[in-house]
Every structure is written in C-alpha cells, then in structure tokens.
Amino acid sequence: MSLENCSIVNFPVIHDPRGNLTFIEGDNHIPFDIARVYYLYDVPGGAQRGGHAHKVLSQLIIAMSGSFDVHLDDGDQKRTFHLNRSYYGLYVCPMIWREIDNFSSGSVCLVLASHRYDESDYYRDHDEFQKVVKERQGDTLS
Numbered sequence: 001m002s003l004e005n006c007s008i009v010n011f012p013v014i015h016d017p018r019g020n021l022t023f024i025e026g027d028n029h030i031p032f033d034i035a036r037v038y039y040l041y042d043v044p045g046g047a048q049r050g051g052h053a054h055k056v057l058s059q060l061i062i063a064m065s066g067s068f069d070v071h072l073d074d075g076d077q078k079r080t081f082h083l084n085r086s087y088y089g090l091y092v093c094p095m096i097w098r099e100i101d102n103f104s105s106g107s108v109c110l111v112l113a114s115h116r117y118d119e120s121d122y123y124r125d126h127d128e129f130q131k132v133v134k135e136r137q138g139d140t141l142s
C-alpha cells in the first residue's frame, strides 16, 4: 500500500436552484462498503487531528464544510491534500500515516470508514509504523 493508492474521488452532484445534492454509495463511488461514519467538528484554531495509521482500515475523508489539510505519509513519500469541497473526498488506503490540520473556522471533517472502530487496528507511534513499512519492504525484496 502506497501513496499512489490514495487519491481524490469526485462524487455526483445534482445541481438544483434549491440547493445542490451529492450522494455516495458504498462499494460504488468508493472502493469499500461503509461500516462507520464519524465526523470532527468544533475544532479549535491550530488543532491537529490524526497522527496515526491503520493496519486494514480504508477511509474516505471529506470536507463537509470549510477546509483543512490532510498530510499523508506511506513511510517513503509524503503528500498534502487541501480539502475544501463537499463533492469530493480523499481515499486513504491502509498503512498510511495521516495528520490533519489547518482547519478553517466552523469546518466539519466527515470520515467514511470500511470497518467499525477497533483500537488494535491503529499504529499510533510513527517509529513503529515506519519500522513495519521497512520490514515489509525487506520481505518483498528478499
């Protein structure tokens, strides 16, 4: 799993003078069935969220309101995505370290997840995450 597997996904937009509508179907617009939805809101200025990677969890991160930056790191490369629209999201595959910051005032970060919450699926120590990535790369090369 690498940063190349992570990308922006555009969702359908039904334009309407009464207000636009966007919909997301699990296993159709995103490459997994949705098992859980959670959202970050009332984020104080200067706060940082994330700071972890997941072993098997896939996620889709959407700026439902406002904007923020998502910094991704696959152990080799890093990339930052600025999310600021509710009709696209960022697909994050397993084994990617993520940090989210630069939240605008009143922003809401919606996350669609492939699995229910499971603390044992987390790497919360970057050194440990990096070590596992390097071990797997060693296994692939040998």
Ligand code: TYD
Pocket (backbone or CB within 6 Å): 036, 038, 040, 048, 049, 050, 051, 052, 116, 117
């Ligand atoms: P965490 O995933 O570290 O938040 P973030 O990545 O957004 O900074 O979770 C923060 C806390 O909330 C942690 O104690 C676990 C708990 N939590 C749940 O109980 N259920 C959930 O679905 C999520 C995402 C977190």
